[in-house]
Amino acid sequence: MASFDTELDTARRIARQAGDILLRIYATDFAVQDKAGGMGPVTEADEQANAFIVAELRKAFPGDGVVAEESDNGSEGRRERCWYVDPLDGTQEFVNRNGEFAIHIGLAVGGQAKVGVVFRPVGDVLYSGVVGQGGFVEREGARTALRVSDVAEPASMRLVVSRSHRSKTTDAVAKQLGITKEKESGSVGLKCGLLAEATADIYIHTSGKSYRWDNCAPEAVLRSAGGILTDLGGTPYAYDGSELQNHRGLLACNAVAFPHVQPVVARFAREAGILR
CATH class of the missing domain: 3.40.190.80 (D-Maltodextrin-Binding Protein; domain 2)
Structure with a gap:
């Protein structure tokens, strides 16, 4: 079984660097525009983080597809390995300045989600995992294994x-x-x-x-x-x-x-x- 250590480490690094881009803009009086087709708000933070993440993934994994929210490249999803990127999930939360937005970097292999990184820059919370191999949350320097509840009722x-x-x-x-x-x-x-x-x-x-x-x-x-x-x-x-x-x-x-x-x-x- 492939370990995906390189993919996970790279995605974690890129997510943290993209988080710095978001926080830099978050601290300014940024402009908000409406996406075409009623798709919700978009800011320069979405666009700058998108460009950075896509460029870094293409550099690290030149053979992989990359499908990102602010890029028009859906056809790349047909590749055996494809990264799915949301540079700013929760743009409305970003606009509302409540901190509850995140960067998503996920790798699908053979059409199935395999590697995932979700990073919340505000509060420095990073979730990461590989399907079948476990996951962790890193919060303020502490690393804890992830496990869903067993609440059945x-x-x-x-x-x-x-x-x-x-x-x-x-x-x-x-x-x-x-x-x-x-x-x-x-x-x-x-x-x-x-x-x-x-x-x-x-x-x-x-x-x-x-x-x-x-x-x-x-x-x-x-x-x-x-x-x-x-x-x-x-x-x-x-x-x-x-x-x-x-x-x-x-x-x-x-x-x-x-x-x-x-x-x-x-x-x-x-x-x-x-x-x-």
């Missing part, structure tokens, strides 16, 4: 929800399952990080407006910790260039509760028209 689960995107379908699922404990977080990667370190148990994203760069690195981190990330129907997403948009939402969960939770999530998602 849905009513005992802790739901992590978006700070800036509240969903009626998520509320309906939580009510049906009897979930009463929840916490808010910004970036997809940070939510999956909370699951990976067992401080949350489930995350449901009901919008069809996320993309593979949003979830490749978080999925690798979560799976390295024993968790599961699929669409709302329970089917894993492929990172093979066939599609970039996550039309069928996201469900992240610990492994033991997944079989109890997923059918309920799918039923509500079908009623809401998210699954067909």
Whole structure:
């Protein structure tokens, strides 16, 4: 089995350097623009970090594909190895200056998420993992192994929800399952990080407006910790260039509760028209 040590170390280094770019701009009176097609806000931080990460990955791994949010290169996802990059996941959190944004650098091999790094520059929190080989969180110099919770009873689960995107379908699922404990977080990667370190148990994203760069690195981190990330129907997403948009939402969960939770999530998602 390949170890992916070089890929993981390189991605961690690049994420930290890109974090410096984000923090430098975060400290200024930066401009905010709206992306075309109602895709949300974008700043010079997104663009500068994107350019840096893509250039560094191409230098380190010239044979690999790179698909990044602020670059138009989706066709590279058809390569056997492809990096999926979100240079600033949680741009709205960046704009709101609440610190809950992250850099995602994920490597897919054969269409499956394999290596993931999620870095939160504010507070210096770095999640990293290789599927099948374990993961770690580094926080203020301390390194801790990641492992999802073993909370099996849905009513005992802790739901992590978006700070800036509240969903009626998520509320309906939580009510049906009897979930009463929840916490808010910004970036997809940070939510999956909370699951990976067992401080949350489930995350449901009901919008069809996320993309593979949003979830490749978080999925690798979560799976390295024993968790599961699929669409709302329970089917894993492929990172093979066939599609970039996550039309069928996201469900992240610990492994033991997944079989109890997923059918309920799918039923509500079908009623809401998210699954067909």
